[in-house]
Amino acid sequence: MNINSVLVIGAGTMGRGIAQWFCQHGVRVELVDQHLEMAQASGDLIHSSWDKLHSKAKFDADEIKAFKKNLRIVDMMEHQIDHDLVIEAIVENLNIKCQVFNRLDEIMKESTIFASNTSSIPITKMAKDLSKTRRENFLGLHFFNPATIMKLVEIIETPWSKKDIAHGLYDWFERYGKKPALCKDSPGFIVNRVARNFYGESFHRLENYDKDQVEEIDRVMKNVGGFRMGPFELMDLIGIDVNYDVTQSVWASYYYEPRFRPHKIQREMVDSGRIGRKVKEGFYRYE
Numbered sequence: 001m002n003i004n005s006v007l008v009i010g011a012g013t014m015g016r017g018i019a020q021w022f023c024q025h026g027v028r029v030e031l032v033d034q035h036l037e038m039a040q041a042s043g044d045l046i047h048s049s050w051d052k053l054h055s056k057a058k059f060d061a062d063e064i065k066a067f068k069k070n071l072r073i074v075d076m077m078e079h080q081i082d083h084d085l086v087i088e089a090i091v092e093n094l095n096i097k098c099q100v101f102n103r104l105d106e107i108m109k110e111s112t113i114f115a116s117n118t119s120s121i122p123i124t125k126m127a128k129d130l131s132k133t134r135r136e137n138f139l140g141l142h143f144f145n146p147a148t149i150m151k152l153v154e155i156i157e158t159p160w161s162k163k164d165i166a167h168g169l170y171d172w173f174e175r176y177g178k179k180p181a182l183c184k185d186s187p188g189f190i191v192n193r194v195a196r197n198f199y200g201e202s203f204h205r206l207e208n209y210d211k212d213q214v215e216e217i218d219r220v221m222k223n224v225g226g227f228r229m230g231p232f233e234l235m236d237l238i239g240i241d242v243n244y245d246v247t248q249s250v251w252a253s254y255y256y257e258p259r260f261r262p263h264k265i266q267r268e269m270v271d272s273g274r275i276g277r278k279v280k281e282g283f284y285r286y287e
């Protein structure tokens, strides 16, 4: 399999990282967002990240020039229709994702691979109303944050996904340094299913918001547990709003099993807009 061009929809935390990673691996990328200014701001961030990487001698001038040439920021209606792959990385909401895929279904060429970067929504639900060919070319591609650095990509197959596409993508990602994992379409896939307890138990331990305890739990999980980040630092990085949506989605998928229930602190943080690094305040403050 060869991936030469990708359309990335949604220019937030994940779309930006995914677009950057593909550009760095010789793939032409068009990045779109419902708000053009959001896509443009993400484009600027990607460019300044490349400039920083160049100043640290991670890439030479020719490489940076090639990466920049690979990235195009476009308007929602303006993008090309003949990409090899389209990756959706918009808000974690089934109906909105389905609207986007229904629109893409009308315009993209038939052989384009459709993929969602959802953290928890069943891929089967997004694919089920599309034509047979589209369903066969549809899977989950779950990148981790930051997508330029994290090696794991979960490749999620539905009952209709063509094996050769899933396996072709597996080999392709491996060739470019990712560590892909094939997994079935179950709530939260692998990592977000297992990680619910990492976050959930930390909230139960915390009970009520207490800054010292937040720091203590993070410190213990890193220094004693061996995790690279503690649960609260990680939620700040992911986005507390995004993590809350994922918790709700996994909870609903398991018929509201109490052990997956979201915690009130999550809702309070979202309601008050303290949703993590992207707004410079979450469990911690960022300058």
Ligand code: NAD
Binding pocket: 009, 010, 011, 012, 013, 014, 015, 032, 033, 034, 035, 038, 088, 089, 090, 091, 092, 093, 096, 100, 117, 118, 119, 120, 142, 143, 144, 145, 237, 238, 239, 242, 246
């Ligand atoms: P985000 O809030 O940072 O960005 C979402 C972007 O999508 C925003 O720029 C928004 O304007 C845009 N958008 C929303 N609706 C749109 C539409 N209809 N058309 C075009 N653009 C639209 O979110 P994120 O953290 O990048 O998450 C995106 C997806 O990736 C979610 O499904 C999330 O579950 C998943 N994910 C997130 C993480 C993480 O750590 N944040 C990790 C893996 C997967």
